[in-house]
Amino acid sequence: MAAVISLVVIVTLGLLVTRVATVALTMTGMSLAHARFQARSAFTGTGFTTSEAEAVVSHPARRRIVMALMLVSGAGAVSVLGTLILSFAGVDSTGGGLQRAAVIVGSLAALLWLARNQYVDRALRRVIERVLRRFTDLDVRDYAALxxxxxxxxxxxxxxxxxxxxxxxxxxxxxxxxxxxxxxxxxxxxxxxxxxxxxxxxxxxxxxxxxxxxxxxxxxxxxxxxxxxxxxxxxxxxxxxxxxxxxxxxxxxx
Missing domain, CATH: 3.30.70.1450 (Regulator of K+ conductance, C-terminal domain)
Known part of the structure; x- marks a missing residue:
């Protein structure tokens, strides 16, 4: 069960990292939709040749954000796969495997609901913005919101x-x-x-x-x-x- 908990924690951290990157990108002037797309693209390692991607590459602050996200995503993908395998290693019965699978699916569903909840998103965004403004030197301005x-x-x-x-x-x-x-x-x-x-x-x-x-x-x-x-x-x-x-x-x- 420890492996299952570790898997949920790793996925939670992955969602949090992409959310931080999304907020950071919007604070450099990128629209929310484009920032979310670029953050998920960088985290999953999926490359797209778009004008928004060019806007990331040509902007020093955005480039630093995406580079950090790529580094984190590499370790995260390996950790998820390894932990997922360990979650079912040593299961001595079909019932035990189904129980662990149910826990994983339920936990991921709860995380997905939290990620899509507008109230959670709004509160988390405010916290992330305050932290980024206080502890980073990004030229942070959400021009789309302004x-x-x-x-x-x-x-x-x-x-x-x-x-x-x-x-x-x-x-x-x-x-x-x-x-x-x-x-x-x-x-x-x-x-x-x-x-x-x-x-x-x-x-x-x-x-x-x-x-x-x-x-x-x-x-x-x-x-x-x-x-x-x-x-x-x-x-x-x-x-x-x-x-x-x-x-x-x-x-x-x-």
Whole structure:
């Protein structure tokens, strides 16, 4: 029975390690869904070539988190297999084997329920965040939570082309704030970055503009072209924004 208890403890530690890694990744600015996927991918040794994986590799703090997770996962997999074998070693009857199997299945089911419970997840996340902030030097900021990107709000990158509505005019003339859209920055075609640009900056073909706002507005701006139709779409969006204040009730994180 000691081997069964050891197996449950090892699996519990594995779940806890992946949860810590998930929280740590979100605190570097990665969304919760992507952080959870990357943490589980690294822990299981499954490789995926995705833009999120590239974002992990190119970010020093995220790279350190995933490297530590890979080291822990190697030892964890061997321990689980070894302990699982020992759990059934020396069983002298079918009934004894079934009893141990039932204990293992029941324990794993309980752990799975705890892992999926939103109240447990919320409490555990708060504890992990406090510990990471106190004992690590990670540049921890959950930007997705700060900007409420899990709701209707989004940050998008829009490549600028010649026939786009946003091209070749000063930002001030676009009146994007009246549509509830903020310009966070512009990456110029020469590789330079302009953060929080002023109203006199002109967007050129080849630039990439980063916007923050409600999803519906951002989709409309992305598809908007030069000409009367673009101006009419802008007027409709300004009127809609004025009639629909960008306010929503959110749960305050403590």
């Amino acid at each position: 900007l409420h990107l899990r709701g209707r709000w989004r940050v998008v990158q829009i490549p600028v082309e010649d026939d786009d509505w946003i091209a070749s005019r000063p930002l001030g003339r676009l009146r994007l704030p009246e549509e509830g859209v903020a310009v966070l920055g512009v990456e110029r075609d020469d590789g330079t970055w302009v953060g929080a640009p002023g109203d006199d900056l002109r967007l050129r073909s080849g630039d990439v503009v980063v916007l923050y706002g409600r999803q519906a507005m951002l989709d409309d701006i992305t598809d908007r072209l030069h000409g009367d139709e673009g101006e009419q779409a802008s007027e409709r969006s300004r009127a809609w924004h004025a009639a629909t204040p960008p306010v929503e009730v959110v749960e305050r994180r403590r």
